[in-house]
Amino acid sequence: MDWMNQAAISAQKSDAVFFYVFGLSVAFLIFITALMIYFVVRYNKKRNPVASQIDGHVGLEIVWTTIPLVLFLSIFYYGWTNYEYMSQAPRDSMAVKVTARQWSWSFEYPNGKQSKVLFAPLGKPMKVEVRSADVVHGFFVPSFRLKIDAVPSRTNTTWFQATKVGSYDIECTVICGVDHSLMLSKVIVVPEEEFKAWYFGGEDAPEPGKAFRAAEAHPDLSGMPQGLAVLTSKGCLACHSVDGKPKVGPTLKALYGREEQILMAGAMKIIRVDDAYLRRAITSPSEQVVRGYPPAMPQTQLSDRELDEVVNYIKTLN
């Protein structure tokens, strides 16, 4: 069945413990339920008009304290040892930096390459170092049974070794604001050669996994105006439209030169959008918030060149 897809060693480790506990639980539940139904029928007041006045039984109490305790401890031990394996990355792992921000994921590989989906070589350990740029998020890959929170000011690490080529969902699991449920990405597992071709292939190397990703909406940045490519790759378009559609943040269409009411240092002010305002709004977004919008925009690291490209692009939207 697709939903119990095991696509990494961690999935096998987690599921092994799950099926152990599941088996015990089903056995216990059936036992207790059958016993209740049997007693209710067998000792119904019609069949058994006089109740036996039994106060208890010390031996039984000891039995049903000890047996559950031993079983629970075995569950603890099995769960713990498998978790130790699932959480300790082997030394030869490739370390990927995962950055979570409201509401997108970005990935950076040891050689500085970056991507919006996580590319991973089949059968090779990959260590994920998860950070957050704003609030707490959760990095979750169901097919790997893998989850670790992205907590601001901390780096949390875990690892995986994919066992099947394919595309697997990444989902955010900690409520982080209005578009929490859209904070999705993918792990793209490809054969090692294909991964290496991309990883060592310089800036123009084609992204791996094209074969099975054709159907997925993954923006092709080539051929876009440079400013739009920056906006797309940094995730800005999750909240700002370029065609006037209302989203979480104000639209960028016809923004340049527009008069906006902004909240600045606690006071309402009317300003006209110019180059300087746009730059400030991107580099320190919480200082000037447009009236009627939540102060939700994260700080985004843009180079000076990228800033210029974005500002120039916004001018073209008038």
Place this chain on the structure above:
Amino acid sequence: MSTQASTAQPSYLVDTGARKGLLAWLTTTDHKRIGLLYLYSMITFFFVGVGIGFVMRLVQLTTFQKLITAQTYNALFTVHGVIMIFLFVVPGLPAIFGNFFLPILIGAKDVSFPRLNLASWYFFMAGAILAVLSLFTGGGAPDTGWTFYAPFSLKTGTNVSLAVFAAFVLGFSSMLTGINFITTIHRLRAPGMKFFRMPLMCWALYSTAWIQLLATPIVAITLLLVILERFFGIGIFDPSKGGDPLLYQHLFWIYSHPAVYIMILPAMGAISEIIPTFTKRPIFGYKAIAFSSMSIAGVGSLVWAHHMFTSGMSGMALMIFSLLTMVVAVPSAIKVFNWVSTLYKGSIDFEPPLLFALTFIFLFCIGGLTGVMQGALAINVHIHDTYFIVGHFHYVMFGGTGMALFAALLYWFPKMWGKMYSKKAIYVSWFPMFIGFNMLYFGMMILGMMGMPRRYYVHLPQFHTMHVVATVGSWLLVLGLIIFFATLLYGILKGPKAEDNPWGGVTLEWTIPSPPPLENFEVIPTITRGPYHFDQQEKA
């Protein structure tokens, strides 16, 4: 313990003081009336919470996403959580049945501090009103989830401050009730009512009261810190000011995990009262059940960090909290074995309260077992923060505490109002409730195993089928709830008069008239034996 049916005192439902009608109720210091004040207000909040849950399920059908935006949805699950947790499940059984029956069960005329008891209700209502106000004032309804995780709760523009202050005020209601119950149990037991002669409901309320008293101040302080941080940016939890988001999670769960036991212990107490009455034999392992309540209260306060297994805590902390979590499951298992053994060689009268009590055991077992799954680290990494946990805690909170509250309501109904409800209609309500419940919450657990995260406004296509199943389940569940409460309401208004002891119970509440007289007992009884002795009754 002679029957005192021919008492001269009027029923507590009759106004005897200077004030009449509503004013008499709002200024009452009678523990029974205060119990009913809690009952009526809580059932109202419960239905508001149910309504919100119902709408959330509709949103998952995607048909209604035009009417409800993502921001509204986030507010809905936050408010659903706040209402259900703080206004219904946490205070529910102790405030309603604890108030009404604790003094009667130990042979007292009232609680130790009747005025403080009324003040607790006013704190409760003040907190409830503030919570409702937080929806419509400031930046709008909070959107953080009922857990208010920092730093999101510090940064969001919604009215988190007022909602958190509401929870702070509600905390006072809980603490004051706790103090009242502890003092009452220590000071007001009837002559001869030793600790080990108390009905098990009293033991459960006693353990609960200690948790309320010791754990609630921690969440109160935590929530105050959130408010200070939002207004003055003091930087306790905000990492950009040198604070620590994990500190918030620790402080929050140091209360909020024990709060789970505040919710479930009185439920277990009620079940321990109901089963002996309908089997006509003493409860199996009285002391084991009493001690397991106390050990749940003790060990239960040491397991909070199992809510944080994926937060990046040290491996040592993970190991210790996982181990302790397994240990706290043992006393709950002991209780289940003792309840089921109480059915053995009883003379079972299969009345509605017993049906709901056994339903409680079944659903609570599923809730408990799925809790054990989450305590195992290797499984937790997969199902944490998914629909699995949503399904799991609804099995514990609703299938456990909720069903026990319904069972208790059915059990004590004739005593509280002196009327009887239609048993047939209650059986009818059970079927849609039980089937709908399992479709909804087992469906959620399957979704969680599939990888559906909680608090998602939109879901990926692979989850849709199970979402439809769960939503249809929610319709059945609501149908069952409506039949159930309509039956009880009809019983209160038009039901036939109930006998003083309709179920043949032997604890003290069944020795006094239905409804009870103003001061419960004409003569304070003298207790000579344990609570569940049916042999005398059979001879008579």
